[in-house]
Amino acid sequence: MTVAIVLKNYENAIELLKKEQVKNRLFELRLDFDYKLLSLIENNQISPHQAILTIRSKSEGGKLDNDATRDKIINKALEMKVGYLDLELKSDYEVIKKIVEDINQLNSTNLIISQHNYIQSLLSGYSSFYTTFLNLNSLNTEINKRIILKYVGSPDDSYETLELMEMIPQHSKQILLGIGKRGDISRTLHSKLGQELVFGGLQDNDIIPYQVLDVLSQSNTLMLGLVGGNISHSLSPLIHNILMKTTKLSGYYHLLEANNSNRANNMVRKLINYDFTGFNITIPYKKSIIKILDQIDHVAENIQAVNTINIVNGKLFGFNTDITGFSRFLREHNLHKLEGALVLGAGGASRAICQSLIQEGVSVSIVTRSEKRFNEFPKDLRSQINLISKSDFSNKMRAELYINTTPLGLKGEDPRDFVELPINIQAVIDLLYHENENTFVQKIKNKGIEAYDGKEMLFNQAADSFQIWTNKMVKKKDLYNQFLKEIR
Structure with missing residues (x-):
């Protein structure tokens, strides 16, 4: 299995070639982004057999908007005898059909037949693509030796990516690529699934860097x-x-x-x-x-x-490391010594927080909109918590620690609009986190009260x-x- 490096910019390509061992590398030259990349072959900086020449229209995720340029690139690729020519099934159907009918046109070039479909679901889109290919294949079955199928789609979730990957026979000269994080496993598992090629980016690209894919092709790598x-x-x-x-x-x-x-x-x-x-x-x-x-x-x-x-x-x-992680956070900031904690919410995160507080000897009260969710807590945990309805809550209750475990704040809400701070409050924890400090935590700090978001617990x-x-x-x-x- 081979990791091909996707190149979209000539200057970046030159910088890469200065430091990368290129002898056994494949490079996808995205000529729809930068036609100047073709000069890498013309100037013998890479050999023709190392090149995958690719052209995509805007609807296919590329930048080409000129059919004359498309025809010029296709003819140039065949003339140069590049390693691979990547053609889009929809845009280049007639060209592909002519090649299928007369494979001698390919010379030594291999043909990648692609489809980029960001509208249909991954499974139904692939099914339509493969049916169209079978119709082409019936014109000349000899073409199978020279063709790689590549389908690129937008998965509904990561499971859909995995499901389709497992449907494709291993070592069958087919490539499946899901876009975005939901499709990452289509790249990271490429060697284990026997895909002939996988495409890696440079560090500033929107796909997994080729260096990472190189490492994942080896054994003894952590998959998490x-x-x-x-x-x-x-x-x-x-x-x-x-x-x-x-x-x-x-x-x-x-x-x-x-x-x-x-x-x-x-x-x-x-x-x-x-x-x-x-x-x-x-x-x-x-x-x-x-x-x-x-x-x-x-x-x-x-x-x-x-x-x-x-x-x-x-x-x-x-x-459950939420418990151990939060307990250590409490101890490191001496919050386990505070008198009583008021916890907002009775979801999954709340369970771990309450268990941690109880283990550290802090008494716990919960305010929740859903008594039903609280009653789903394990009986032993529930028996050690004081449940307070929102209507019965008074900020005169004694609790020095206020903890928000709800989604309140994701859209700019203030948890205090749901439950006020107790009058003897000493510290506030909001489990929500943002790359920068969240607004609620900053407001509390501005009042001179100790406040933390969820990043340290997450870490x-x-x-x-x-x-x-x-x-x-x-x-x-x-x-x-x-x-x-x-x-x-």
Whole structure:
């Protein structure tokens, strides 16, 4: 399997060729972005057989808007005998048909027949594409030896990408690429699925860098991921990249979106077969994931919420590092010594927070809109918490620590509009986090009250998960400061 480097700019290409060992490399020259890239072949900076010449119209994710230029490039590619010519099935159908009918036109060039479809679902779009190819193939079956099929689409979630990848026979000269983070596994698993080619970008591109894909083609790389609902803006990949770099481990941390709990569970089961080491689990699957585990840690079992899965010999072991991460956060800031905590919300995050507070000896009260959700807490945990309805709440109750575990604030709301701060408040924690400090936390600090967002807890639980997967301990405080610098 080969990693081809996508080049869209001549100047960037020249800089790359100065430092990259190019002898056995493939380069996709996106002539629709910069026609000058063709001169790399003309000036013998790369050989013709190393080149994949590609042209895309604007509707296909490219910049070409001139059919005359398209015809010129196709003729030039065949004349130069480049390694691969990538043609779009829809735009270049007649050209492809002529080549299929007379494969001698190709000379030594291989043909990539592509379709970029960002409208249909991945599965239905691919099915239509493959049916059209079969009709072409019936004109001349000899063409199979010279053709690679490439389908690029927009998956509904990461599970759809995996589902289609597994439908395509291994080593079948077919390439599937899902765009965005939901499609990352179509690139990172390319070698394990036997895809002939995969395309990697430069560091400033919007696809996975080629250096990362080079590493993932080798064995002994960490395959990790976050499984959740709406996770496109998660900071977890950045944290785990820092942890891997610090411990000198190679790997990739995926964002694995799933549209429902069944798809989340099935995706985890399937990815066991692709040498994944472990997963983080986030909203809304921390409870539903438990049913597929082989064993669960007693701490996670007590609150019926798992945020970390470790895979050992194909078995799934569940843990909850939200608790350990938050407990360490409390101790490091001496918040465990405060008299009483008022917790907003009774969702999955609230369970871990309450358990952590109780373990640290802090009395806990919860205010929630949904008494039903609170009643879903495990009985032992529920019995140690004072439930307060919003109508019965008074800011005269004694609680020195105020913790928001709800989504209030994601759209600019202020949690105090839901529940006021107690009169003896000493510190505020908002589990929401942004790359910059969130507005609510800043407002509290401006009043002279100690306040924190959720970034430090996020980092702590990530480091604890990483230790479970790798047995590597890190200096968390130093790395947390590095993390803060990188997101500013």
